[in-house]
Amino acid sequence: MRLEIPRETERIGAVQIYGLQKVYELDSGPDHEAIFHREDSVIQRISYESLFQVEKEMAIVVPVKDERLKLIEGVLCGIPNQCTTIVVSNSERSPIDRFQIEQEAIRNFAKFTGQKILLVHQKDPLLGKAFAESGYEELIDDQGLIRNGKAEGMILGTLLAKAIGKKFVGFVDSDNYFPGAVNEYVKEYAAGFNMCGETNTFVRISWQSKPKVQDSSLYFAKWGRSTVQTNRVLNRLISMYSGFETEIIKTGNAGEHALSLDLAMDIDYAAGYAVETYHFVNILERFGGLIPEQQKEPGRNAVKICQIQSRNPHLHEVKGDEHVDDMISASWRAIYHSDITPQSLKEALRAEMEERGYLIDGEIPQVKRYPALNKINFQKFSELVEEILQNTDENLFQGFSDTLPISIAR
Numbered sequence: 532m533r534l535e536i537p538r539e540t541e542r543i544g545a546v547q548i549y550g551l552q553k554v555y556e557l558d559s560g561p562d563h564e565a566i567f568h569r570e571d572s573v574i575q576r577i578s579y580e581s582l583f584q585v586e587k588e589m590a591i592v593v594p595v596k597d598e599r600l601k602l603i604e605g606v607l608c609g610i611p612n613q614c615t616t617i618v619v620s621n622s623e624r625s626p627i628d629r630f631q632i633e634q635e636a637i638r639n640f641a642k643f644t645g646q647k648i649l650l651v652h653q654k655d656p657l658l659g660k661a662f663a664e665s666g667y668e669e670l671i672d673d674q675g676l677i678r679n680g681k682a683e684g685m686i687l688g689t690l691l692a693k694a695i696g697k698k699f700v701g702f703v704d705s706d707n708y709f710p711g712a713v714n715e716y717v718k719e720y721a722a723g724f725n726m727c728g729e730t731n732t733f734v735r736i737s738w739q740s741k742p743k744v745q746d747s748s749l750y751f752a753k754w755g756r757s758t759v760q761t762n763r764v765l766n767r768l769i770s771m772y773s774g775f776e777t778e779i780i781k782t783g784n785a786g787e788h789a790l791s792l793d794l795a796m797d798i799d800y801a802a803g804y805a806v807e808t809y810h811f812v813n814i815l816e817r818f819g820g821l822i823p824e825q826q827k828e829p830g831r832n833a834v835k836i837c838q839i840q841s842r843n844p845h846l847h848e849v850k851g852d853e854h855v856d857d858m859i860s861a862s863w864r865a866i867y868h869s870d871i872t873p874q875s876l877k878e879a880l881r882a883e884m885e886e887r888g889y890l891i892d893g894e895i896p897q898v899k900r901y902p903a904l905n906k907i908n909f910q911k912f913s914e915l916v917e918e919i920l921q922n923t924d925e926n927l928f929q930g931f932s933d934t935l936p937i938s939i940a941r
């Protein structure tokens with residue numbers, strides 16, 4: 532892969548947000564044949580081998596909720612074999628057991644490809660128990676099960692990635708129509724870690740285009756409707772601290788993103804669709820030095836947020852205007868309720884939310900938040916998870932040996 536080094540950087544405390552990096556070449560050859568390589572170039576070349584090394588240490592979490600099997604299979608097909616895939620399904624169990632159908636399809640897929648796949652159901656009572664017994668009750672509802680939601684599935688996926696000893700965790704939605712795009716995202720995650728370092732790094736993808744049919748022809752929109760709104764407000768927040776207007780943030784609610792696991796364990800999460808926006812907010816809260824009482828020491832390294840512009844068009848299931856409004860509202864609520872948001876920005880947000888009809892009884896509801904995963908008794912959690920996986924019907928979990936590629940928890 533060949534991509535440009537970031538041209539701009541915004542620094543807030545220990546947080547470095549890099550400007551959007553453009554990909555020039557998806558494939559730029561192996562180490563032993565460094566095709567067109569110049570040390571002084573502003574374009575960095577990352578060989579197959581370097582990408583491979585990172586991918587081997589990366590888990591890709593695929594959240595699923597009642598998606599079409601053809602789409603899920605296409606997504607799995609785009610994930611490089613050297614990664615470990617963790618499918619976190621919250622699909623319905625009755626009247627039709629969609630999870631059972633997913634199990635069959637994914638089991639077959641794993642047999643054909645040898646891809647290492649861990650498939651779990653978000654509502655598995657034993658997984659709920661594992662969280663509760665390891666001291667992370669916040670994720671559990673009153674029936675002892677993990678709560679619904681994509682963010683909640685992501686939290687589960689992140690801890691499973693840590694439990695199987697990965698260094699990086701990346702996320703890819705399961706409703707993507709283009710396996711080639713999925714493959715590109717994973718390569719870009721690997722390229723981001725290669726360029727920015729293996730610790731305290733966050734890689735976020737901005738799609739170059741999102742195709743739509745308009746007046747009977749294809750139109751390649753540059754920005755999603757919720758992304759524009761989230762970016763605008765996050766950039767304003769940053770400008771208010773730096774004193775300079777900025778457009779640095781292009782990935783305010785990027786569903787496609789990857790983190791080094793140390794960072795993933797060290798940040799708070801917001802529920803539902805606020806999750807990606809709150810990543811920015813919480814990283815600034817913790818490492819930006821803006822609220823001294825909440826300031827965390829990120830170790831010797833700064834927290835780096837790297838934004839990469841992908842080349843494949845992003846085509847996913849379209850879920851309607853109401854869904855877009857829900858995402859904007861959730862993102863803005865996460866910003867509104869942060870202690871780092873200045874009063875004048877809160878007032879401007881309130882006015883816009885009122886105009887858009889996002890207030891409930893005149894109030895801006897809080898977004899549910901989850902504390903950093905570091906609070907969990909991780910030793911206990913991994914023992915419980917290993918026990919669950921060893922007792923699956925298929926009894927296939929053996930630390931993902933090469934001959935046993937799939938593990939399905941119940």
Ligand code: GDD
Pocket residue numbers: 594595596597598619620621653679680681684685703704705706755757758784785786787804807847848850854858
């Ligand atoms: N495990 C799990 N649990 N997965 C879920 C759940 C759940 O409760 N709810 C949704 N998912 C899965 C979906 O099956 C899909 O693969 C993925 O999460 C994204 O959910 P969508 O509802 O399809 O979101 P979207 O495609 O409209 O929005 C995406 O892009 C936004 C940025 O434009 C998401 O990635 C958003 O998080 C992102 O902000």
